[in-house]
Amino acid sequence: MMFSDRVDAGNQLALKMADVIDENTVVLAIPRGGVVIGHQIAKRYDLQLDVIVSKKLTPPENPEFGIGAITYDGVTYLPDSYTKYFTQASLQNEISIKKAEVEERQRKFRGNSEYDLANKNVILVDDGIATGSTVLVVAEWLTTKKILHASIASPVVAADMFELLNQKFQNVFAVETPTNFMSISDFYANFKQVSDEEVLDILKKYA
16 A cells, blocks of 8 residues: 555544544654654644654664664664674764754754653654664653653554564554565655755644
């Protein structure tokens, strides 16, 4: 199955989660593509939309290959295999570079890093989950926020990730859970990059 674009994907995904929505629910999207998806869910159920920035950690010789991820405040997720790809020095270097990048993007999209998520039902949203690093690090981050309930939602989630996410979140919502796929973009007719301006325009509606 293919989504025509992120708006279509977000609308289809929103239909899956009616049972967990209440007035205490916040949609927390990962920029940039996740914000378009999250906006469709927040609109449908009249919820607040917020963002959390996380970035992949990549080995020096393979900048496309994500091994773990980091949030603005230094929460890191690293799979057990990370020692195959990083020395201690290269890991520390990558963490400091990416933490600075994440802090800058967090400031751009939110203005601050103060979150009040205590006793909220949080639905974390992205536009596709393949290796999962950028959402698994947010799962770690959410454990520090005294939230009531954590769900994750994405139009397409790799089947093995779906299993793993079920261990980290109370609910996992997806429209497609393929057993093997190379690229999230394969599931979208239009997967054009979302600009920072588009993200900021959407977030203004919730300010």
